[in-house]
Amino acid sequence: MKCQNTASFLHSCSTVVGTVALLALVAGCADKPPSSDAEARAEYDRANDPIEPWNRNVYKANDYFDKAVVKPAAERYRDYVPEVVRTHVSDFLFNLRSPIIFANDVLQADPDKAYATMGRFMINSTIGLAGILDVAGKDIPRHDNDLGETLGIWGVGEGPYLVLPLLGPSNPRDAFGLGVESYADPVGRYASNMGYDWTNYIRDVMSGVTRRSENLDNLDEIERTSVDPYSTIRSLYRQYRQSLIEGKPTADKPRPGLAGEFPDTLELSQGAN
Amino acid sequence: MISRRFVMGAALFIASSLCLSFPSHADLDPQPAKDMVSKLSKQAIEVMTSKGIQDVDRIEKFRTLFISSVDLPVISRFVLGRHWKIATPDQQQDFMKLFEDMLVYTWAVRFKEANDQITVQVSGAKPDADQGVIVESAILRENQEPVPVLWRLRQSDSGFRIIDLLIEGTSMIVTYREEYASVINQNGGNINGLLDLLRKKVGIMAQDEIASQKASAAGKAN
Numbered sequence: 001m002k003c004q005n006t007a008s009f010l011h012s013c014s015t016v017v018g019t020v021a022l023l024a025l026v027a028g029c030a031d032k033p034p035s036s037d038a039e040a041r042a043e044y045d046r047a048n049d050p051i052e053p054w055n056r057n058v059y060k061a062n063d064y065f066d067k068a069v070v071k072p073a074a075e076r077y078r079d080y081v082p083e084v085v086r087t088h089v090s091d092f093l094f095n096l097r098s099p100i101i102f103a104n105d106v107l108q109a110d111p112d113k114a115y116a117t118m119g120r121f122m123i124n125s126t127i128g129l130a131g132i133l134d135v136a137g138k139d140i141p142r143h144d145n146d147l148g149e150t151l152g153i154w155g156v157g158e159g160p161y162l163v164l165p166l167l168g169p170s171n172p173r174d175a176f177g178l179g180v181e182s183y184a185d186p187v188g189r190y191a192s193n194m195g196y197d198w199t200n201y202i203r204d205v206m207s208g209v210t211r212r213s214e215n216l217d218n219l220d221e222i223e224r225t226s227v228d229p230y231s232t233i234r235s236l237y238r239q240y241r242q243s244l245i246e247g248k249p250t251a252d253k254p255r256p257g258l259a260g261e262f263p264d265t266l267e268l269s270q271g272a273n
Numbered sequence: 274m275i276s277r278r279f280v281m282g283a284a285l286f287i288a289s290s291l292c293l294s295f296p297s298h299a300d301l302d303p304q305p306a307k308d309m310v311s312k313l314s315k316q317a318i319e320v321m322t323s324k325g326i327q328d329v330d331r332i333e334k335f336r337t338l339f340i341s342s343v344d345l346p347v348i349s350r351f352v353l354g355r356h357w358k359i360a361t362p363d364q365q366q367d368f369m370k371l372f373e374d375m376l377v378y379t380w381a382v383r384f385k386e387a388n389d390q391i392t393v394q395v396s397g398a399k400p401d402a403d404q405g406v407i408v409e410s411a412i413l414r415e416n417q418e419p420v421p422v423l424w425r426l427r428q429s430d431s432g433f434r435i436i437d438l439l440i441e442g443t444s445m446i447v448t449y450r451e452e453y454a455s456v457i458n459q460n461g462g463n464i465n466g467l468l469d470l471l472r473k474k475v476g477i478m479a480q481d482e483i484a485s486q487k488a489s490a491a492g493k494a495n
Binding site: 230 | 355378379383399409443444455
């Protein structure tokens with residue numbers, strides 16, 4: 001059961017975060033501005049990326065691998081596999097995540113979400129032919145959930161930004177969540193115990209390819225418009241994760257979470273002078 | 274010009290300090306901001322997708338619309354943050370111009386690809402705590418889940434202007450600020466590195482735009 005696939009190899013080995021931190025020390029940390037320069041220090045703290053040089057190297061390696069292997073595979077998948085089939089594959093993979101999602105709904109003490117996940121899982125796994133059809137989707141919209149989010153809701157901070165090999169943007173909290181999930185996932189455990197370890201590899205590869213194919217346009221758009229995709233992705237990831245934990249912004253609560261990240265009148269009017 | 278800015282700044286400051294004691298901004302009528310967002314998104318899609326406009330004129334029409342709806346000076350200052358104060362007036366001007374181009378080419382293409390199968394449905398508007406209005410909307414596309422978008426507007430001397438967009442919990446201006454700060458710091462705090470990169474990027478985006486227009490014109494001719 002140990003290290004049954006790449007994802008769990010990276011995460012369930014709990015030393016990974018420590019190792020990365022150690023390697024980052026060797027690779028060098030970002031220069032921290034002196035506390036006398038308050039504005040520079042504030043900017044440094046906002047980026048929340050003390051091991052930036054190391055992260056950038058992992059990002060470069062990921063980007064290289066993406067351009068060489070993952071992106072071409074995702075493009076072919078999108079261009080050659082009919083949309084109907086892709087939808088069924090995506091629904092099937094999502095249904096397999098249901099036990100994990102359900103556990104997190106419960107841990108977040110959210111009975112509405114937990115009922116929704118349970119209902120969807122029971123309907124789709126039976127009438128929906130093992131999840132290939134999202135029959136329940138018409139009445140019960142899907143939602144995702146994960147342990148990083150749960151820990152965030154419990155008050156665990158994100159920690160420093162971390163780019164994981166192959167998996168991309170993360171942080172110690174979310175990486176820990178991923179590791180625990182891939183270790184505890186009942187579907188993966190069942191397959192492994194039955195001697196079908198290979199299905200877990202296929203599941204991981206297919207999840208990666210579908211996820212990348214669904215994000216082809218978004219990532220192309222970042223490449224088209226950003227002069228530094230690394231920091232754009234870092235900012236987007238952190239704001240998005242925070243918004244999941246604090247709840248989506250609305251007109252009553254527009255701030256995207258990260259304290260002090262949003263300009264107030266004073267800051268803007270000072271800039272205007 | 275400087276004195277006018279000073280007066281405006283002073284007026285803003287007085288207005289904001291008044292608001293601290295009297296929550297008078299609650300009287301701010303959000304309806305004009307709501308109408309503006311509705312109208313703007315319709316016009317933008319129309320300009321970028323309608324037939325019978327010369328392709329060269331299209332982008333300039335979009336630019337005019339864009340400049341009259343977005344508070345570019347305020348956004349530019351926010352996005353450069355502490356580096357704005359260090360920059361020389363020439364660098365500030367250069368940045369404002371390049372950032373305008375960046376936003377125009379970014380959004381012109383997004384509205385063009387919207388391709389009139391998309392509608393922006395404005396659902397509500399509320400005054401925020403900072404003399405502004407938050408407009409709630411959703412981008413509706415066929416067979417896809419609606420994407421909620423919040424528009425943040427502020428009252429300027431010529432009506433409401435957009436200062437931010439919040440999509441999927443992410444703020445556009447916060448993201449730009451992090452991106453540009455990161456580039457400036459990679460260049461040892463020198464803003465010229467960012468200006469060069471922006472110049473190059475905007476050049477490529479403009480070229481791609483022309484190329485795609487030529488390609489679509491050739492496609493129509495065939």
